Amino acid sequence: MAQEAPGAGALLSILRDGQARTKAELVQLTGLARSTVSQRLDALLSERWVVPASGAIASGGRPATAFSFNRAARVVLTADLGATHDRLAVTDLGTAVLAEHTADVPIDRGPEATLSWLAESFTRLLARTGHDLADVCGVGVGLPGPVEHASGRPVNPPIMPGWDGFPVPEWLGDRLGAPVLVDNDVNIMALGEHWIAHPQTDHLVYVKIGTGIGCGIISDRRLHRGAQGAAGDIGHIRVPSGEDAACRCGNTGCLEAVAGGAALAARLDGAESSRDVVDLVRSGNTEATRLVRQAGREIGTVLASIVNFFNPATVVIGGDIAEAGEHVLAGVREVVYSRSLPLATQHLRIQGSELGDRAGVIGAAVMVVEHALSRVD
Incomplete structure (x- = not known):
């Protein structure tokens, strides 16, 4: 069976490092036919995932157009929920924090009360950046307890009464209209620290x-x-x-x-x-x-x-x-x-x-962006 050619997400993964590249360079890096790369780029340009880079790159003949990842194409909502202290943020696709908010909200007051506050806080925080829910490509949440990542559901969390098995992605996704990914808080901190600092x-x-x-x-x-x-x-x-x-x-x-x-x-x-x-x-x-x-x-x-x-x-x-x-x-x-x-x-x-206190919200953004890019056709 012939292997399916990489989708547009493969181009985004390459461009995500911030370096602008020409069509010829993308052909060389992906091994795809030039016509396929052109088709993928057209799709990404139409959705604003990539943009033509300012200036052109000389290649011995007519200057070639370079393309770069558009960090401003979408925004991400992230939350690092602790036992008693929470940090929320809105980031761009490059994980730069556009707005953030901290609050002391005890996790043991239960999932519905906590997540209702989270949804309302996200909406207010998003408005501060000039964006709305239509601009959100995903939501990342870290919880202070064991999480089955595939389902996003907490599993017997010791300090989170009432949270065991609660459908966090579905409950929050219904209210925000975006995909929701959930993980243990220290996992997203590790992601953030690795992505930015190491x-x-x-x-x-x-x-x-x-x-x-x-x-x-x-x-x-x-x-x-x-x-x-x-x-x-x-x-x-x-x-x-x-x-x-x-x-x-x-x-x-x-x-x-x-x-x-x-x-x-x-x-x-x-x-x-x-x-x-x-x-x-x-x-x-x-x-x-x-x-x-x-x-x-x-x-x-x-x-x-x-x-x-x-x-x-x-x-x-x-x-x-x-x-x-x-x-x-x-x-x-x-x-x-x-x-x-x-x-x-x-x-x-x-x-x-x-990264200190920001490690969790940045790591949650990394988790969401990687998921979003993997699903771009």
């Missing part, structure tokens, strides 16, 4: 230390979700120092129950959340500083095994507790470099997130 890194691990602890895995420049979307759930690995520490998942001794932001806050006077813990560290509180550094060591114990097993080039530490800076990073590095194989750590970089 685009040339083939293998990366992103660790979020917030109220809980999670891990996103980039393998061969692609997000690794696992068979059911549960890959990277390191927060519920048992650690030796955990003893009988009760975890919200129902087990005891989990990494999250020892080193997560909620666990740290519970041990400090005047702290109710992971952000309070960071505030205490920044104010010079010695006990908070000690606990955060020890949390880094506990996380490093688990990461040392991951470094030996997966051999990433870069480990990125993000989330609220990462805002404590070198204290948590020092704890992680101390254990990883001492307990991992020398070959695995020879060129390993362990660093803080470069």
Whole structure:
């Protein structure tokens, strides 16, 4: 059976890097016939996915027209929903943030109340950019719990009562009139950090230390979700120092129950959340500083095994507790470099997130744009 020629989305994937290319260059890069490339370009031009680049490229004869990806062709709605803190954004197709909004909305108030607020907030945020729902190519949402990516439904999320199995894509899609993609929050953070800060890194691990602890895995420049979307759930690995520490998942001794932001806050006077813990560290509180550094060591114990097993080039530490800076990073590095194989750590970089709080909304945009471009005929 003859293999079907790549569609227009293949041209978009090439042009997405921001470099303008001529028709001849696209023929060479895709292996398609010139007539096929011309047909694909005409379709993309009519839908404004690509535009003629300003100026022309000399090719020995008449200057050739170059074409570039039109980042302004559509917009994307993205949301990074946390346990108590949310960030929303409108981005262009290049993931540049056009408008954003943050709010403290507890996820445990249930799916319908949370998603109703989200839909209303998206509509207001979109209006600030001068766009409307007709310009939206998709919606990306990150949730603070396990998500079956294929269906976009949460699966037994420990801190999200009422969300188990809720049809988030269908419910939100009906109200916004656009495709909705849903994933675990740390997965979209890993996507965002990789796309913007580490685009040339083939293998990366992103660790979020917030109220809980999670891990996103980039393998061969692609997000690794696992068979059911549960890959990277390191927060519920048992650690030796955990003893009988009760975890919200129902087990005891989990990494999250020892080193997560909620666990740290519970041990400090005047702290109710992971952000309070960071505030205490920044104010010079010695006990908070000690606990955060020890949390880094506990996380490093688990990461040392991951470094030996997966051999990433870069480990990125993000989330609220990462805002404590070198204290948590020092704890992680101390254990990883001492307990991992020398070959695995020879060129390993362990660093803080470069995107900070924006990693999730940018990663959600990456997820949506890749999905949208793959469906362009």
